[in-house]
Structure formats: structure tokens, C-alpha cells
Amino acid sequence: xxxxxxxxxxAKKYTVDNAYQLSEALGLVKTMAYAKFDETVxxxxxxxxxxxxxxRDTVVLPNQFRGEKKILVFCKPEKExxxxxxxxxxxxxxxxxxxxxxGWTEFDVAVATPDMMKEVGxxxxxxxxxxxxxxxxxxxxxxxxxxxxxxxxxxxxEFRADKTGVxxxxxxxxxxxxxxxxxxxxxxxxxxxRKRPADAKGEFIHTVSVASTMGPGVWVAIRDQE
Numbered sequence: 490x491x492x493x494x495x496x497x498x499x500a501k502k503y504t505v506d507n508a509y510q511l512s513e514a515l516g517l518v519k520t521m522a523y524a525k526f527d528e529t530v531x532x533x534x535x536x537x538x539x540x541x542x543x544x545r546d547t548v549v550l551p552n553q554f555r556g557e558k559k560i561l562v563f564c565k566p567e568k569e570x571x572x573x574x575x576x577x578x579x580x581x582x583x584x585x586x587x588x589x590x591x592g593w594t595e596f597d598v599a600v601a602t603p604d605m606m607k608e609v610g611x612x613x614x615x616x617x618x619x620x621x622x623x624x625x626x627x628x629x630x631x632x633x634x635x636x637x638x639x640x641x642x643x644x645x646x647e648f649r650a651d652k653t654g655v656x657x658x659x660x661x662x663x664x665x666x667x668x669x670x671x672x673x674x675x676x677x678x679x680x681x682x683r684k685r686p687a688d689a690k691g692e693f694i695h696t697v698s699v700a701s702t703m704g705p706g707v708w709v710a711i712r713d714q715e
Contacts, residue, residue, distance in 0.1 A: 535696040
């Protein structure tokens with residue numbers, strides 16, 4: 490793959506095949522970031538999974554790095570006040586279902602109470618395509634709106650392994666202190682390990698790497714961080 494001049498210049502600052510300690514790897518990511526905007530730091534974790542195995546859950550990152558999330562809540566009228574007081578940007582039932590059905594998705598997270606899922610489930614073509622469909626596995630189908638919205642605002646994010654067994658997740662910004670990004674990385678890795686399938690054999694985490702939005706990836710010797 491042909492790379493740009495700035496990318497190639499950045500890549501000269503490290504040894505491609507080396508696995509670095511987490512703090513050193515993040516330091517390199519910061520050094521090699523060259524974009525004019527504040528690049529996101531992305532984490533990639535390759536897992537040894539069989540075809541029938543999956544890893545999916547949520548984690549609350551210790552250090553938030555994004556602005557306040559716009560949360561939409563699908564709920565019946567009796568739960569609307571709770572949702573509004575918990576900080577939901579949009580609250581409603583059939584009216585919101587119809588609005589989203591028309592293609593409106595100007596929100597970051599969608600939460601639904603269980604008694605709304607019959608109607609919300611019809612929005613798969615809109616919400617599913619954007620990864621916004623409420624799901625019990627990620628805690629976004631719940632009657633505990635106050636607790637759920639509090640965690641989402643604190644930095645709760647979903648992670649899941651893709652078809653190749655890799656978990657991709659944003660864990661910080663280049664402008665953040667490396668120690669805070671490292672805390673986020675380890676929080677994710679800890680949760681991934683906790684979700685190890687019971688029938689998984691051998692080494693579960695194969696490789697870990699970090700990279701900025703535009704920069705090259707750096708291998709992390711994550712087992713040395715435990």
C-alpha cells in the first residue's frame with residue numbers, strides 16, 4: 490500500500506516489528522501524529538476466537554475524551570420524566586419511532602425500555618446500519634434509565650470483536666496525557682479478558698496495537714503490563 494510522505498516520515502521514528510511497553514507505545518503514537526487536528530488514539534486487540542465464538546460487552550472508560558453525548562430514549566410516558574432528569578437529549582415513544590423511521594439519527598446513543606422494543610425493533614434498517622440499535626447485551630435496553638444514562642455520560646462504550654476477531658475502539662486523544670490514555674487501554678483490555686469464552690483454548694489475546702487516526706500502528710507488549 491502506498492503511503493503519504495508525512496506517514497512515511499512518522500514511521501521512521503520507530504521499529505515496525507517491535508512490541509513496546511504501553512507507556513512507550515503511546516509516547517510514540519503522540520510523536521508520530523502529524524495531522525493538523527487532535528487525532529484520536531485507537532486501540533486494536535486481535536483475539537484468538539473460533540468461528541462460533543464472539544466477544545461483546547461495554548466498559549466505562551476511566552477518562553472521558555469526548556463531548557457530552559446526545560442520548561435518545563424510547564420510553565412510555567410514565568418514564569419520560571426520569572429520562573429527561575437523567576440528561577436525555579430526546580425522549581419519546583411512537584413519535585420518536587416515526588421520526589427515526591424517516592431517517593433522522595442526530596444522536597449518539599439510543600436507549601429503550603423493554604416495553605418499547607416491539608416498535609423500536611422495526612427500526613433495524615436505520616439504527617442497525619449505524620450501530621445505534623438498543624441491545625440488552627450492551628445495557629441499552631433497560632428500565633433503569635437513571636443509572637444507564639449516568640454511565641453513558643461518564644464514558645461507557647461498547648466493544649465487540651469483528652468477523653476477523655479484532656476489537657477496535659477509540660481510547661483517547663493525542664492531546665491527552667499518556668497516563669490517562671493508558672488507563673483507558675487497560676480498562677478495555679481487562680474487560681475483554683473478562684469476556685473470554687469459556688471454551689477458548691490457548692492464548693486469548695494475540696496482539697495489541699495503538700495508533701493515531703492518521704499515524705502508523707505500534708505494537709504493545711500488553712502481557713508485560715499485567
